Amino acid sequence: MSIFDKTRAMFHLPDGVIYLDGNSLGPLPHHAQDRVDEMIRDQWGEMLITGWNKAGWMEQPSRVGDRIGRLVGAEAGHVVMGDTLSIKVYQALASALEMQPGRKVIVSDTGNFPSDLYMAEGLIRSLDKGLSLKLVDPDAIEHALDESVAILMLTQVDYRTGRMHDMADLTRRAHEKGIVTVWDLAHSAGAVPVNLAEVGADFAVGCSYKYLNSGPGGPAFIYVAPRHANEVTPALSGWLGHESPFAFDLSYRAASGVERMRVGTPPVIQLAALEAALDVWDHVDMDTVRARAIDLSELFIAEVERTCPDLVLVSPRDADRRGSQVSFSHPEGYAIMQALIAQKVIGDFRAPDILRFGITPLYIGEQDILTAASTLHRIMEDGLWDRDAYRVRARVT
Amino acid sequence: MSIFDKTRAMFHLPDGVIYLDGNSLGPLPHHAQDRVDEMIRDQWGEMLITGWNKAGWMEQPSRVGDRIGRLVGAEAGHVVMGDTLSIKVYQALASALEMQPGRKVIVSDTGNFPSDLYMAEGLIRSLDKGLSLKLVDPDAIEHALDESVAILMLTQVDYRTGRMHDMADLTRRAHEKGIVTVWDLAHSAGAVPVNLAEVGADFAVGCSYKYLNSGPGGPAFIYVAPRHANEVTPALSGWLGHESPFAFDLSYRAASGVERMRVGTPPVIQLAALEAALDVWDHVDMDTVRARAIDLSELFIAEVERTCPDLVLVSPRDADRRGSQVSFSHPEGYAIMQALIAQKVIGDFRAPDILRFGITPLYIGEQDILTAASTLHRIMEDGLWDRDAYRVRARVT
Numbered sequence: 158m159s160i161f162d163k164t165r166a167m168f169h170l171p172d173g174v175i176y177l178d179g180n181s182l183g184p185l186p187h188h189a190q191d192r193v194d195e196m197i198r199d200q201w202g203e204m205l206i207t208g209w210n211k212a213g214w215m216e217q218p219s220r221v222g223d224r225i226g227r228l229v230g231a232e233a234g235h236v237v238m239g240d241t242l243s244i245k246v247y248q249a250l251a252s253a254l255e256m257q258p259g260r261k262v263i264v265s266d267t268g269n270f271p272s273d274l275y276m277a278e279g280l281i282r283s284l285d286k287g288l289s290l291k292l293v294d295p296d297a298i299e300h301a302l303d304e305s306v307a308i309l310m311l312t313q314v315d316y317r318t319g320r321m322h323d324m325a326d327l328t329r330r331a332h333e334k335g336i337v338t339v340w341d342l343a344h345s346a347g348a349v350p351v352n353l354a355e356v357g358a359d360f361a362v363g364c365s366y367k368y369l370n371s372g373p374g375g376p377a378f379i380y381v382a383p384r385h386a387n388e389v390t391p392a393l394s395g396w397l398g399h400e401s402p403f404a405f406d407l408s409y410r411a412a413s414g415v416e417r418m419r420v421g422t423p424p425v426i427q428l429a430a431l432e433a434a435l436d437v438w439d440h441v442d443m444d445t446v447r448a449r450a451i452d453l454s455e456l457f458i459a460e461v462e463r464t465c466p467d468l469v470l471v472s473p474r475d476a477d478r479r480g481s482q483v484s485f486s487h488p489e490g491y492a493i494m495q496a497l498i499a500q501k502v503i504g505d506f507r508a509p510d511i512l513r514f515g516i517t518p519l520y521i522g523e524q525d526i527l528t529a530a531s532t533l534h535r536i537m538e539d540g541l542w543d544r545d546a547y548r549v550r551a552r553v554t
Numbered sequence: 555m556s557i558f559d560k561t562r563a564m565f566h567l568p569d570g571v572i573y574l575d576g577n578s579l580g581p582l583p584h585h586a587q588d589r590v591d592e593m594i595r596d597q598w599g600e601m602l603i604t605g606w607n608k609a610g611w612m613e614q615p616s617r618v619g620d621r622i623g624r625l626v627g628a629e630a631g632h633v634v635m636g637d638t639l640s641i642k643v644y645q646a647l648a649s650a651l652e653m654q655p656g657r658k659v660i661v662s663d664t665g666n667f668p669s670d671l672y673m674a675e676g677l678i679r680s681l682d683k684g685l686s687l688k689l690v691d692p693d694a695i696e697h698a699l700d701e702s703v704a705i706l707m708l709t710q711v712d713y714r715t716g717r718m719h720d721m722a723d724l725t726r727r728a729h730e731k732g733i734v735t736v737w738d739l740a741h742s743a744g745a746v747p748v749n750l751a752e753v754g755a756d757f758a759v760g761c762s763y764k765y766l767n768s769g770p771g772g773p774a775f776i777y778v779a780p781r782h783a784n785e786v787t788p789a790l791s792g793w794l795g796h797e798s799p800f801a802f803d804l805s806y807r808a809a810s811g812v813e814r815m816r817v818g819t820p821p822v823i824q825l826a827a828l829e830a831a832l833d834v835w836d837h838v839d840m841d842t843v844r845a846r847a848i849d850l851s852e853l854f855i856a857e858v859e860r861t862c863p864d865l866v867l868v869s870p871r872d873a874d875r876r877g878s879q880v881s882f883s884h885p886e887g888y889a890i891m892q893a894l895i896a897q898k899v900i901g902d903f904r905a906p907d908i909l910r911f912g913i914t915p916l917y918i919g920e921q922d923i924l925t926a927a928s929t930l931h932r933i934m935e936d937g938l939w940d941r942d943a944y945r946v947r948a949r950v951t
Contacts, residue, residue, distance in 0.1 A: 169599045171599070171600050171602070174602070176602060178602065178603045181603050182598075182602060182603045182605075182606075184598075184599075184602060185594060185595075185598050185599040189594070190591070190594045190595060190599070193590060193591075193594060193823065194587070194590075194591055197582065197586070197587045197590060197769070197827075198582075198587060201579075201581075201582050201769050201770060202566045202568070202581075202582040202587070203568050205568070205571070205573060205575065205579060205581060205900060206575045206578050206579045206900065206902060207895075207900075208579075208770060209579075209770070214770055214771075240637060240638070240641065240818070241637070241792070241817060241818025241819055242818055242819070243790070243792035243793065243817050243818035244637065244641060244790065244792075244817060244818060247790060251680055255680075267804060270793075271793055271796070271802050271803060271804060272792050272793035272794075272818065274804055274805070274806075275791045275792060275793055275796060275805075275806040276790070276791060276792060278791060278805065278806050279787075279788060279789050279790055279791030279806065280789070282787065282789070282791075283648055283652075283680075283681065283789040284680065284681065284682075285681075285683075286682075292804060364819070366819070372594070372598050372822070372823055373598060373605060373606070373611055373819070373822035373823065374611075374819050374820050374821035374822040374823065374824070374825070375821075376821075377818070390676075390679065391676060392676050392677070392679070392680040393640070393641065393644060393673070393676055394672045394673060394675060394676030394679075395638070395640035395641075395669050395672060395673060396640065396667075396668055396669035396672055397669075399668070399672060403905065404905060405668050405904065405905055406668060407664060407668060407671055407689060408671070408672075408675065409671075409672040409675050409676065420638060420640050420641060421637075421638025421639055421640035421641060421669065421774070422638055422639070422761070422763070422770070422771050423771050424771035424772075424773075424821050424824050425769070425770035425771040426590065426769055426770065426771065426823050426824050426827060427771070427821050427823050427824055428771070430594075430823060498604075503602060503603065503604075505603060507802065508800070508801060508802055
């Protein structure tokens with residue numbers, strides 16, 4: 158029994174479904190369902206308010222943060238869970254700006270996830286200090302880095318194409334110009350090896366419901382480099398980021414290190430699901446998962462290109478420049494994806510024309526890839542996607 | 555069978571426990587446990603990514619918000635769930651400030667919950683526009699309201715003493731001076747009748763894990779008055795507050811109304827628990843609960859004052875000026891509360907010397923109140939709280 162047979166057995170997958178959308182929402186680990194049920198019954202139900210201490214709810218955001226920290230190469234004690242990814246982006250940006258008085262530009266790329274850009278827009282607008290957000294092509298980032306730039310904010314893996322930035326190289330180039338980096342690891346954590354400490358990243362954020370399988374709306378994480386963690390004063394200065402929350406002081410004093418990035422009461426039920434979901438990583442390491450994901454991705458690309466000539470690969474062909482997803486474009490992408498989902502092969506569609514497939518070896522194997530490719534081939538060949546229902550739907554969406 | 559026998563039967567309470575801390579964390583509704591288990595199995599497990607549409611996860615923050623909106627007298631469609639209370643305070647403050655160019659002062663009181671004050675501090679600090687936070691005594695608020703004040707930010711019910719502000723009166727006085735109001739309903743929603751529309755409140759925020767029993771870390775809510783909802787541009791401008799999140803535009807355009815106060819991906823599992831917990835309100839109305847809470851509170855005060863002369867009532871004696879909790883002070887309050895908890899009567903302690911008891915008729919009855927009072931009496935009379943373990947603990951905490 159291979160390690161991946163073992164990890165696959167840890168997940169619930171609906172009968173007959175091939176799930177290639179774990180890059181959007183990971184499937185249910187059996188264990189997470191049990192753990193949440195136990196937590197609710199034995200902790201919330203029986204311990205009531207005392208659960209904050211007795212069941213360790215108060216420390217959970219750091220305890221779980223550390224487990225994710227190990228997956229992204231963070232120093233121990235420098236990742237904490239909470240809120241949503243958008244909020245964590247805001248926190249990182251606000252702190253990074255504080256470190257850069259006199260610099261007025263945030264650089265990002267047009268492949269960044271829109272919410273990251275929106276949060277930057279909102280921050281820039283409220284601060285009203287003449288800051289601007291400069292969006293460049295993903296391939297032109299290095300040319301945009303100069304001494305006027307305060308922050309380089311990037312999502313490492315493009316949510317549409319899977320194109321992966323070279324985090325080490327861009328961080329180094331940014332630092333050469335005195336620029337602080339904010340990395341969004343939404344499509345990296347649990348998907349590709351990341352080593353935050355080694356590349357010298359300043360801030361990193363990410364979500365837990367994609368490749369970390371924490372369930373819909375699971376909390377986000379934030380990393381602050383040890384050299385910065387005690388230097389920044391959070392813009393979102395909530396009581397659980399206070400040095401002594403239960404002193405109920407009237408003034409804020411930041412907690413030590415990344416703990417200051419905590420804000421309000423943590424989502425204990427969602428964290429229970431996440432904590433259980435992370436157990437799969439006790440059985441397999443990131444490099445093993447990555448190697449397998451590349452093999453499966455190459456197989457999927459080869460099969461689809463061989464059998465579906467109308468689909469155009471929009472992910473990088475070079476595996477080293479690609480995250481753990483494969484995307485193709487087609488003008489009728491929406492209709493094709495609907496037809497595919499009707500055949501129980503679940504990927505997703507991203508406007509305007511992208512079919513997106515997450516390659517997640519923890520629960521997807523070679524046979525799934527071959528079946529997905531052949532189902533896609535049959536749909537394209539038979540023009541199944543061309544039928545009225547899908548076409549109509551595609552045109553109005 | 556009275557209506558309160560019926561509501562009590564909807565909750566799980568540990569054997570022999572009298573739970574007077576529902577003002578901190580409400581107990582488990584049986585139904586919430588079942589609903590979360592079903593949601594995880596049938597929705598996350600079986601629908602996977604399609605749950606966002608099929609199971610209505612995407613609309614859940616508004617659907618649930620509306621149910622809470624009915625409990626606090628909001629106009630339909632003007633409350634939305636998400637994030638934590640601290641984040642919602644920040645959103646409300648940032649939006650209220652935007653409406654008040656030229657005004658530089660946020661007024662609050664020393665009885666406000668510290669996290670609200672910390673969030674204001676953080677916002678003021680990042681904006682760096684000469685704003686200030688002015689804290690006054692809870693009884694002196696009206697004297698602090700003048701034309702220099704941008705915002706009056708108050709928690710209606712004081713978390714320590716239960717003292718309740720007159721929301722209608724203070725809102726009217728604030729509006730007379732052109733001041734925008736931000737009301738924190740953490741200890742009001744599900745505890746006392748509130749009518750946001752009638753009092754003309756501008757912004758209101760609150761949490762769901764206290765009197766609304768959503769479980770540890772349940773999401774917060776925010777209300778924006780209809781007259782403001784389309785006028786404010788969120789500081790925390792996340793993709794789910796965008797007019798068209800799935801267009802993935804590179805620029806933010808605020809969604810219509812209070813929907814723009816959504817930020818990131820909602821915590822679907824916590825929301826399932828909350829949605830189930832709110833079912834109790836289909837069986838009983840807020841006025842009935844309030845009348846019963848006053849009766850039980852009066853009984854508790856009378857019994858404790860009659861039998862425990864060393865405990866000093868710090869809640870207002872006038873029931874109309876008191877929320878749904880009763881607090882007493884004693885220099886050894888921490889030790890006394892520990893002794894009480896050891897006797898399975900659970901209240902809580904708030905520094906420096908307050909014993910706090912939540913009075914929650916949904917699951918607490920007259921006999922519970924009498925038993926709690928007599929247990930407290932026995933502890934005081936026998937000096938049980940004076941024993942070494944408690945004293946030592948009290949001194950080092």
